[in-house]
Amino acid sequence: VSPQKSGHRYHPDKPCKRLVLYFHDILFNGTNKANATSAGAAGPTQLGAYQFGLLAVFDDPMTTAPTLASPPVARAQGFYFYDMKSTYNAWFAYTLVFNSTEHKGTVTILGADMMDEKTRDLSVAGGTGDFFMARGVATFATDEVQGFDYFRLKMDIKLYECYN
Amino acid sequence: VSPQKSGHRYHPDKPCKRLVLYFHDILFNGTNKANATSAGAAGPTQLGAYQFGLLAVFDDPMTTAPTLASPPVARAQGFYFYDMKSTYNAWFAYTLVFNSTEHKGTVTILGADMMDEKTRDLSVAGGTGDFFMARGVATFATDEVQGFDYFRLKMDIKLYECYN
Amino acid sequence: VSPQKSGHRYHPDKPCKRLVLYFHDILFNGTNKANATSAGAAGPTQLGAYQFGLLAVFDDPMTTAPTLASPPVARAQGFYFYDMKSTYNAWFAYTLVFNSTEHKGTVTILGADMMDEKTRDLSVAGGTGDFFMARGVATFATDEVQGFDYFRLKMDIKLYECYN
Numbered sequence: 001v002s003p004q005k006s007g008h009r010y011h012p013d014k015p016c017k018r019l020v021l022y023f024h025d026i027l028f029n030g031t032n033k034a035n036a037t038s039a040g041a042a043g044p045t046q047l048g049a050y051q052f053g054l055l056a057v058f059d060d061p062m063t064t065a066p067t068l069a070s071p072p073v074a075r076a077q078g079f080y081f082y083d084m085k086s087t088y089n090a091w092f093a094y095t096l097v098f099n100s101t102e103h104k105g106t107v108t109i110l111g112a113d114m115m116d117e118k119t120r121d122l123s124v125a126g127g128t129g130d131f132f133m134a135r136g137v138a139t140f141a142t143d144e145v146q147g148f149d150y151f152r153l154k155m156d157i158k159l160y161e162c163y164n
Numbered sequence: 165v166s167p168q169k170s171g172h173r174y175h176p177d178k179p180c181k182r183l184v185l186y187f188h189d190i191l192f193n194g195t196n197k198a199n200a201t202s203a204g205a206a207g208p209t210q211l212g213a214y215q216f217g218l219l220a221v222f223d224d225p226m227t228t229a230p231t232l233a234s235p236p237v238a239r240a241q242g243f244y245f246y247d248m249k250s251t252y253n254a255w256f257a258y259t260l261v262f263n264s265t266e267h268k269g270t271v272t273i274l275g276a277d278m279m280d281e282k283t284r285d286l287s288v289a290g291g292t293g294d295f296f297m298a299r300g301v302a303t304f305a306t307d308e309v310q311g312f313d314y315f316r317l318k319m320d321i322k323l324y325e326c327y328n
Numbered sequence: 329v330s331p332q333k334s335g336h337r338y339h340p341d342k343p344c345k346r347l348v349l350y351f352h353d354i355l356f357n358g359t360n361k362a363n364a365t366s367a368g369a370a371g372p373t374q375l376g377a378y379q380f381g382l383l384a385v386f387d388d389p390m391t392t393a394p395t396l397a398s399p400p401v402a403r404a405q406g407f408y409f410y411d412m413k414s415t416y417n418a419w420f421a422y423t424l425v426f427n428s429t430e431h432k433g434t435v436t437i438l439g440a441d442m443m444d445e446k447t448r449d450l451s452v453a454g455g456t457g458d459f460f461m462a463r464g465v466a467t468f469a470t471d472e473v474q475g476f477d478y479f480r481l482k483m484d485i486k487l488y489e490c491y492n
Contacts, residue, residue, distance in 0.1 A: 046356075053385045112423040127287060129215070200413075257438070259419065270450075
């Protein structure tokens with residue numbers, strides 16, 4: 001009658017798969033169509049001074065090296081929005097789309113991006129293809145911010161349920 | 165110490181439950197209030213020529229036969245948005261709401277809808293009622309597109325974790 | 329070859345963890361910056377008379393007692409939107425952020441909020457920290473509505489997969 005799964009040992013330090021990738025976001029400002037990878041589709045509102053309600057849709061490159069010019073190994077497709085009155089803070093939902101010789105499939109991630117924390121954990125809610133039925137945790141760390149033009153997040157994606 | 169679940173055999177071709185349903189979306193154009201089932205709530209942006217950032221909220225009928233006039237067996241409530249500069253490509257998050265003699269409960273699905281692919285897999289992140297704690301994969305195929313007036317997706321929803 | 333998990337007994341009435349919390353939402357109306365906890369970032373559209381497409385971003389307090397003035401034990405960060413032509417009905421996606429001596433971590437919830445039902449079940453898609461890899465069901469009940477100024481939901485969050 002225990003609701004706990006029997007026979008499971010998910011040690012946070014022992015994922016069955018791990019991907020460490022960099023997420024690069026270049027917000028559309030009206031003049032950078034060639035380079036922009038995201039665009040504000042709604043908001044911001046006038047609630048506070050931290051872009052509350054600005055919702056950005058993105059199709060961002062994911063790379064294994066931190067430099068923007070390094071070859072993408074996946075696309076991150078989804079959205080984030082800012083959601084605090086008192087500081088910059090965001091919420092993300094997106095899918096990593098892999099289509100290379102190394103990986104084919106998707107990983108879908110969502111959760112709060114508490115930007116003031118050095119690292120913060122979001123949830124891996126599912127996966128397909130090579131990541132069929134995956135679950136886990138994605139740890140975000142801000143790696144670089146250049147005003148509203150560019151930001152880079154390090155995403156340490158640890159899967160604890162793997163079927164492939 | 166293996167993080168792999170013991171005793172699990174999730175064969176992609178052997179779901180514990182399967183639903184094959186058609187999703188019908190009629191976008192509100194300002195004059196079709198009676199028939200429209202979705203409406204653009206944000207965007208599109210000026211980034212590219214493929215409606216980047218157009219976010220549509222929907223309450224769409226789901227049917228077992230492809231014809232729009234066939235009786236709905238569920239509602240699909242959620243949203244999609246377009247997210248590429250170079251082609252039509254979308255991201256979906258929604259809940260199937262069943263309230264019939266056959267099924268009561270919900271199934272929540274999210275992921276990338278890579279419209280250029282013949283089929284694409286999204287993730288079933290959870291369920292309630294008859295679909296309590298469900299997980300799985302939803303395979304989309306575009307079944308019909310009539311400009312911006314109507315599109316129909318075939319959704320092959322395969323659950324690999326079932327508790328009912 | 330059974331796709332059913334072996335050794336699992338998830339009884340809906342026997343969660344491994346349970347949190348009963350109240351969600352308080354004060355929508356920004358242009359003049360209540362000090363008190364507002366949410367703001368409309370997109371919509372509504374002209375489809376129907378029930379705010380179809382109004383998307384509100386929120387950073388709402390969660391309390392154990394129903395009164396708004398009681399001390400918050402978590403923040404709920406995310407969004408909801410209205411999605412029916414014929415009645416008020418919503419869809420939610422958000423993360424509960426706990427950062428107290430009692431709980432540290434997050435719980436991410438999404439699903440349909442069928443406001444006309446006395447109670448309705450949404451899905452817990454994941455968790456982190458104290459709620460590492462959590463899954464379950466969140467049962468909503470409307471507790472109070474004061475026009476568009478304030479509403480309160482009782483959220484009975486039952487986790488059936490727990491690893492901490």
